[in-house]
Amino acid sequence: MDEPRWLDEREMAAWRGFVVASNLIERRLEQQLKESAGLSHTQYEILVQLSAAPDGSLRMTDLADRLVTSKSGLTYQVTQLEKSGLVGRRSCPSDVRGVFAEITEQGWRVLREAAPGHVATVREVLIDVLTPEQLTVLAESLGTVGERLRAAEK
Amino acid sequence: MDEPRWLDEREMAAWRGFVVASNLIERRLEQQLKESAGLSHTQYEILVQLSAAPDGSLRMTDLADRLVTSKSGLTYQVTQLEKSGLVGRRSCPSDVRGVFAEITEQGWRVLREAAPGHVATVREVLIDVLTPEQLTVLAESLGTVGERLRAAEK
DNA sequence: ACACCTTGGTTCGAATTTGAACAATTGGGT
DNA sequence: ACCCAATTGTTCAAATTCGAACCAAGGTGT
Numbered sequence: 001m002d003e004p005r006w007l008d009e010r011e012m013a014a015w016r017g018f019v020v021a022s023n024l025i026e027r028r029l030e031q032q033l034k035e036s037a038g039l040s041h042t043q044y045e046i047l048v049q050l051s052a053a054p055d056g057s058l059r060m061t062d063l064a065d066r067l068v069t070s071k072s073g074l075t076y077q078v079t080q081l082e083k084s085g086l087v088g089r090r091s092c093p094s095d096v097r098g099v100f101a102e103i104t105e106q107g108w109r110v111l112r113e114a115a116p117g118h119v120a121t122v123r124e125v126l127i128d129v130l131t132p133e134q135l136t137v138l139a140e141s142l143g144t145v146g147e148r149l150r151a152a153e154k
Numbered sequence: 155m156d157e158p159r160w161l162d163e164r165e166m167a168a169w170r171g172f173v174v175a176s177n178l179i180e181r182r183l184e185q186q187l188k189e190s191a192g193l194s195h196t197q198y199e200i201l202v203q204l205s206a207a208p209d210g211s212l213r214m215t216d217l218a219d220r221l222v223t224s225k226s227g228l229t230y231q232v233t234q235l236e237k238s239g240l241v242g243r244r245s246c247p248s249d250v251r252g253v254f255a256e257i258t259e260q261g262w263r264v265l266r267e268a269a270p271g272h273v274a275t276v277r278e279v280l281i282d283v284l285t286p287e288q289l290t291v292l293a294e295s296l297g298t299v300g301e302r303l304r305a306a307e308k
Numbered sequence: 309a310c311a312c313c314t315t316g317g318t319t320c321g322a323a324t325t326t327g328a329a330c331a332a333t334t335g336g337g338t
Numbered sequence: 339a340c341c342c343a344a345t346t347g348t349t350c351a352a353a354t355t356c357g358a359a360c361c362a363a364g365g366t367g368t
Contacts, residue, residue: 004270011281014289017296018280019199022176023222024303030356040324045173060347068177073325075348080323097333097346116158126172127165129302130295135168137291141284142171148283149178184326194354215316224356229318231354251316251363 025125032121037114042069042077044118047086047111050103057090057102086110179279186275191268196223196231198272201240201265204257211244211256240264 007015026041033039039047049066050056058066064074078101081087086107092098103111130138161169180195187193193201203220204210212220218228232255235241240261246252257265284292 004273005277006273007276007281010286010289010293013293013297014284015276015280017293017300018176018179020222021296021299021303022172022180024300024307025172026176027222028303028306042324061345064347068174068181070326071347072327072349076324092346095334095346099347119158119160122161122169123159125303126169126299127161129299130168132164134291134295135164137288138295139164139167139171141288141292142175143167145175145280145283146171146178149175149182149279152182153178196354213316214318225317226319226357227355234353246316249316249364253317 028125029118029121033114033118036117037110039110039114040077042067042073043081043086044111044114046074046077046081046101047103047107050087050101051108051111055102057100059092060099060101063101081107182279183272183275187268187272190271191264193264193268194231196221196227197235197240198265198268200228200231200235200255201257201261204241204255205262205265209256210262211254213246214253214255217255235261 029041033041033044037044045067046063049063050058060074060078061071064071067074069077078087078089082089086104088102088104090100090102092100127135183195187195187198191198199221200217203217204212214228214232215225218225221228223231232241232243236243240258242256242258244254244256246254281289
């Protein structure tokens with residue numbers, strides 16, 4: 001770390017842009033979901049991941065990985081969603097330790113109800129603000145970034 | 155919201171990429187700063203903003219805006235940093251209600267100490283992973299996104 | 309001067325997040 | 339079969355976050 005390569009103007013712009021944009025977007029999303037569906041963004045994401053899974057259920061650890069959250073954080077949120085009846089827990093046949101989180105009927109309803117507004121907001125804050133070309137580059141770039149970080153965490 | 159325009163594959167890739175990347179990056183940054191300098195990312199950002207200000211000080215509200223955080227959240231963090239001696243509070247001459255947060259000598263030292271490692275990590279997770287062209291597009295895109303959201307919040 | 313609406317910052321309580329410690333299993337490698 | 343490291347999910351305490359309520363002080367219009 002003797003002679004750090006500082007960021008030039010463009011690099012700095014990209015970095016600041018990223019940090020600021022992600023904070024602003026997260027804030028807006030949180031507010032929109034909370035007010036229109038009574039869900040936090042994390043909770044919404046849990047429902048989305050479960051709904052996309054083959055049988056509407058995923059192992060806790062698997063789910064935690066997809067959400068990029070801590071195991072304990074997930075335990076907490078799943079418990080919350082369980083209290084609200086949007087998610088249930090099932091135990092895993094092949095592994096006594098394992099626990100499946102499973103989206104319920106009501107979970108589906110709430111998700112279907114919340115999705116349109118959420119998507120609209122996503123468009124409003126990111127997608128519809130950019131040109132198709134920008135979107136393509138963004139998808140590729142952040143895809144790579146994600147892969148690298150996933151790999152590095154292991 | 156009768157017929158929502160769902161996201162096509164590319165749009166979805168951009169969106170998922172954004173969410174996943176920002177979570178992963180934030181996690182990594184937090185971990186790196188905590189272990190190498192004992193600071194949270196928020197605290198680091200506070201020091202950066204103050205150090206960049208003309209006289210090393212900013213009004214609380216101004217600072218909160220730049221950090222994209224709530225006023226109460228900032229009050230908390232500034233208090234923490236004050237306890238550690240990295241930041242001080244001064245009152246504003248022209249407005250009795252006003253409070254300036256000001257970076258201290260020790261704050262400067264800690265910041266200088268932490269910066270190289272932080273920048274290295276930023277390169278590692280984002281900047282050096284992308285091509286110059288990708289970086290340019292990213293900077294422009296997220297710049298726009300940020301501006302729009304800032305404007306919309308008013 | 310006087311109401312009145314806005315601003316600036318802090319305080320408060322509630323919700324959330326994290327990492328470390330833990331208990332119970334699992335799955336090799338020998 | 340058996341020992342041991344790695345894995346699973348939860349619990350716990352501590353730190354952080356937010357929004358709403360609040361108090362004090364500015365600024366405006368009459």
